[in-house]
Amino acid sequence: MPLIAKAFIAPFIVACAMFMESVDANIIVTAIPEMARAFGRDPVTLKVAVTSYVLGLGVFIPICGWVADRFGARTVFRTAISIFVVGSLLCAASTSLGPLTVARFIQGVGGAMMVPVGRIIIFRSVRRSEFIRAMNYLAVPAMLGPAAGPLLGGFITTYLHWQLIFFINIPIGIAGIWLTNRYIADTREEHPGRLDLFGFFLSASAGVLLMLGLSLVGGELIPQSAAFAMCAASALLVVFYLMHARRSERPLLDLRFFRVPTFQASVLGGSMFRIGLGAVPFLLPLALQEGFGMSAFKSGAITCASAFGGIFMKSVASNVLRTFGFRQTLLFNAALSGIAIAACGTFFPGTPTWVIWLVVLLGGFFPALQFTSLNSLAYAEIETRDVGHATSLASFIQQVSLGLGVTVAGITLEFTQYLNGHASVQWSDFWLAFLVVGFFSFLSMPVTAQLARDAGSEISRGTRG
Incomplete structure (x- = not known):
């Protein structure tokens, strides 16, 4: 070639x-x-x-x-x-x-x-x-x-x-x-x-049943009893997988990586953050179109602001990590990310478009910095020979967390809509959903707080803008 x-x-x-x-x-x-x-x-x-x-x-x-x-x-x-x-x-x-x-x-x-x-x-x-x-x-x-x-x-x-x-x-x-x-x-x-075919069957089945079961709660596609039964079956399969992983020499998803502090903070703590991150792309266009009556094109012109916030973040992420380190960055930025996400729930009819755009821009900047930091930290203490298996576990949990964000946001929105007695979703139904998914960023902080102050220092010192 x-x-x-x-x-x-x-x-x-x-x-x-x-x-x-x-x-x-x-x-x-x-x-x-x-x-x-x-x-x-x-x-x-x-x-x-x-x-x-x-x-x-x-x-x-x-x-x-x-x-x-x-x-x-x-x-x-x-x-x-x-x-x-x-x-x-x-x-x-x-x-x-x-x-x-x-x-x-x-x-x-x-x-x-x-x-x-x-x-x-x-x-x-x-x-x-x-x-x-x-x-x-x-x-x-x-x-x-x-x-x-x-x-x-x-x-x-x-x-x-x-x-x-x-x-x-x-x-x-x-x-x-x-x-x-x-x-x-x-x-x-x-x-x-x-x-590990048996491990793949157990993990895949558990993931499918959990995500679909939760997604169908409160919906119209299947009876609610069937949705809850899917969630219960998923929990049972998770137990079976844990038993299998302990006996297997090389399980598909090797849970022993959670003994590594930086990996645990990145994946387990990060999974809480990613629930909020996964919810926003679903909630925000829905709020702008169904809640405020915007066209899909105007909605898209606003929601793309979060991407520009993420692009700008890439120019400063290295300097932030070199200056403050992973622990401080993840702790303080988790709070800022949660506030930025929850702030989207404060929009009301008549809110100036430029204000919405600015909030969405910040709602892209802080979460993107958190996402970059979490991804960089994941492999700080992982041996080269284990990167493949560590990536399998991290990728699986990351994707499930992002999907859970959509599910949690949808369930909360349906609950608020029911309490407000609205036949169709209105702008006043969205505030609680944004608040709930924003709060998940704060839930990542207790795990991150357990990191050593110099955790991932070799990576943060070695980053270049």
């Missing part, structure tokens, strides 16, 4: 796939109110479609590394793009909430394999001297996707039709498959080892 393919084309292909996944994750939340009207559903009920996508990510991310080693990185990456495109077509063809939920889960499965396997491809196809440059390509979709998604989704939903938002993925996906076949080598490991 020529040098240009190694230094530029492979990272470019992976970055395009990640951009497609990032835009899709942010584009649907802007279209939810219009989709709900098309399906004849309450917009809050569509939280199950958002959750099912995150669930597909969380369930399959832990095994994607093994699958890539076993079947070849190019084969798996190409298959992942194909699955994502098929899921997109199924979303566009959906005429009710049930098929849409299934289609979103299929998209999540494709997305779960695209992103981690894409990183593997870059690591194996690029020289070490070009690695940092190649990884910079991956920062572009992470920054631009959350900004482009709401704007693009809002424009298409307002001036065209919501089904067209899913067709954006088709040409990008087809081009990605062709470029992957032409420029990416099919690398694999000679002996990937055994996959």
Whole structure:
């Protein structure tokens, strides 16, 4: 493969796939109110479609590394793009909430394999001297996707039709498959080892039942007794997995990593924070459109402010961590993040648009700083040989936490709507939901407070802006 393919084309292909996944994750939340009207559903009920996508990510991310080693990185990456495109077509063809939920889960499965396997491809196809440059390509979709998604989704939903938002993925996906076949080598490991299939079955089943069960509480799709039964079955499967993990030599999700203080703070403490982080992209467009009567396009123009806050944060994150260290940064910024998220619940009819935009901007800056700090801290004390297994555990819990945020926000919103006696959601129903998800940031602080003052100092001192 020529040098240009190694230094530029492979990272470019992976970055395009990640951009497609990032835009899709942010584009649907802007279209939810219009989709709900098309399906004849309450917009809050569509939280199950958002959750099912995150669930597909969380369930399959832990095994994607093994699958890539076993079947070849190019084969798996190409298959992942194909699955994502098929899921997109199924979303566009959906005429009710049930098929849409299934289609979103299929998209999540494709997305779960695209992103981690894409990183593997870059690591194996690029020289070490070009690695940092190649990884910079991956920062572009992470920054631009959350900004482009709401704007693009809002424009298409307002001036065209919501089904067209899913067709954006088709040409990008087809081009990605062709470029992957032409420029990416099919690398694999000679002996990937055994996959913990029983552990995968237990963890995947527990995650699916918990997330779907909670998402369906208070909804109209299944009886409430069935939703609670799914949650109870999930708890039982978690117990079985804990028993299995203690006996297994190399479990799929190795809980022994929680003995490492920095990993525990990043993943367990961070999971509380991520619940609030996962809720905002669902709650905010809903509040702006259903609560304040904005168009999807105007709503998208406001919600994209959080992405600009995140982009600005990247220019100061390194200096903040070098100056204050991980412990102080995580403690104080958790409080600031919680306040910024909860502040979105103070909006009322007549609130100036520039005030809303500024609050949303801050609601992107502080959580993005927290997210960056948590991700950096996770591997501060993890041995190189254990990074793969640690990543599986961290990724699974992170995705479940993000999905729980949508679920918690939806349940709280439905509860407030019921107390207020509103047949449809009103602007006054949102304040408690924002307050609750913002409070989850504060719940991360007791775990973070247990960190040593110099925790992760080697990383924070070594960061560069």
